[in-house]
Amino acid sequence: MxxxxxxxxxxxxxxxxxxxxxxxxxxxxxxxxxxxxxxxxxxxxxxxGQTRIIRQTNFGTPALAPLLEDSYKQWKAIQAQAGDVLLRPSPLLVLGTKEKQPLMEQMAESVRESGHVPQWLAPAHVNNMFGLECGGDAMAFLDPSGGVLMAxxxxxxxxxxxxxxxxxxxxxxxxxxxxxxxxxxxxxxxxxxxxxxxxxxxxxxxxxxxxxxxxxxxxxxRVERISVLYWRVKDSRRTTTTSFVDVSDDRGHFYGLPDIEYPGLVKVCFHGGPEVHPDQRDKCDGREIRERVMQYVQKKFPCLEPQPVIEESCMYTTTPxxxxxxxxxxxxxxxxxxxxxxxxxxxxxxxxxxxxxxxxxxxxxxxxxxxxxxxxxxxxxx
Structure with a gap:
């Protein structure tokens, strides 16, 4: 029965x-x-998965702002109630170009509206501090409210x-x-x-x-398969030590997290992927996205090995x-x-x-x- x-x-x-x-x-x-x-x-x-970015930086609708603020407070309370480390502070590095200046300023303003002060950085400072290779047209700021959720x-x-x-x-x-x-x-x-x-x-x-x-x-x-890629650090003295989001590419943004999940490996991914049926995720061909991220890493992250060491996957459910x-x-x-x-x-x-x-x-x-x-x-x- x-x-x-x-x-x-x-x-x-x-x-x-x-x-x-x-x-x-x-x-x-x-x-x-x-x-x-x-x-x-x-x-x-x-x-x-092991990690997710949390941030007050908002590049979506302003209606998201109260949800971001409320969730940050709740995650801290949940962490205290659970008696475990669920949220690790990690200032978010936001990258763009002068072509994306309106979006960059909009995102920085969302940080200010949340009660934090975005720190604007010169390209040379970004390169020296985070082991990147940004051009002279780069724009960047740090969101001090950023963190990493242990998913x-x-x-x-x-x-x-x-x-x-x-x-x-x-x-x-x-x-x-x-x-x-x-x-x-x-x-x-x-x-x-x-x-x-x-x-x-x-x-x-x-x-x-x-x-x-x-x-x-x-x-x-639309359900998309996301390639979650991990890259070995060449020199631990010169590598990204925080999470980042890069909105420079018109096709979509890249993002990454420091070597929290696997020692010596940094996560760098593209925000998007091929359409899949949720029951057939592993049958999807992720080579095009993997190649796109490889080209990005080789161009902007000389501190990382040019080939990913580990590939995992998850799914996004995306609206128009x-x-x-x-x-x-x-x-x-x-x-x-x-x-x-x-x-x-x-x-x-x-x-x-x-x-x-x-x-x-x-x-x-x-x-x-x-x-x-x-x-x-x-x-x-x-």
Whole structure:
């Protein structure tokens, strides 16, 4: 006989957003069940890996600013509650060119608005301090608020705190069907049974389009395979010692983190990749992106070996405007969903979790989320 469970809220997807939403709900006194299709922990989605950049530098919509600020505060609180190092300070080096001056100034202003002072650096200073090779047209500043989130540890901490708050995490539990009952409750069905709840929160990551399609929502998202590349340091006395983002390239930005994950290896990646089906990520050919990053490293990072030593992968779920979608179902207000974080979602996980929790409880939100609604895409009507 299949198992039937009852809850106030069921959350689908135990990545950073789903785990954060579940924690907020459990702490609000809601009986919460968190479902994950894979066995926890796993490396099949978008929340795995050892590190992520956190920053106040904002090169997205201004509506992101309060989420960045709220999440930074929450990550520090979660770190204290978990009793583990989840966030390591690491000033963010922001690179660009004079051609990108309006964007660079906009990003620097976002740092100032967050209460921090960006430090502008001359190209020669950047080259000497970080082992780069920037030309005379380079622009650069340091965001002192930057840091590195220990991603796997962060997600694990959210899940431990969720269980400690009375929540139930069921992994190896893929969702096959979502049914809205006549009285308004929601029933989530899978091979392992059924879960009935008054409200449903969906955080399915790269599986957002097929899963939300089951309830009549059509998301204009593209799933991309990201090549996560690690490069050996030639000389530890002259190498990048902090995280960086480089917006010089019109095709997309490059980013990197210092040698925290693997001793002597720096992470340098391109923010984007080829389109894939989330169940066939490893069948995708990543040679074009790998070659693009190799050319970038050889040009700008003489302190690194020219060939990557390790290649891993993850997935981005990208919207047309590269801003996330956080919304409620237009017909069923007790179904809330978050998707399409376009590679910038991990850092704002706690703030998104708080928002999803408030929406599931019918509470007012602390800030305007209209810029993240699904309705902004004209072809996404139900």
């Amino acid at each position: 299949s198992e039937i469970l009852e809850a106030d809220v069921v959350v689908v997807g135990a990545g950073v957003h789903g785990s954060s939403a579940a924690l907020h709900l459990a702490r609000a006194g809601k009986k919460t069940i968190l479902l994950e299709q894979f066995t926890v922990p796993h490396s099949r989605g978008s929340s795995h 796997d540890k962060c997600v694990g901490a959210l899940q431990r705190l969720f269980r400690a708050a009375g929540g139930m995490l069921l992994d190896g539990w893929p969702v096959a069907e979502i049914k809205v009952e006549p009285e308004g409750s929601v029933e989530v069905r899978g091979q392992r049974g059924k879960v009935r709840a008054a409200s449903l929160v969906l955080c399915p990551g790269p599986w957002a389009a097929p899963l939300l399609g089951k309830i009549g929502l059509h998301l204009p998202v 405007d590269e801003e996330c979608i956080v919304d409620t179902h237009p017909k069923y207000k007790n179904i809330i969903f978050a998707a399409g974080f376009s590679g910038t979602g991990f850092k704002i996980g706690p703030a998104v979790g708080r928002i999803l929790s408030l929406l599931a409880q019918g509470h007012p939100l602390p800030y305007d989320l209209s810029e993240f609604s699904l309705s902004r895409f004209s072809k996404s009507k139900i």
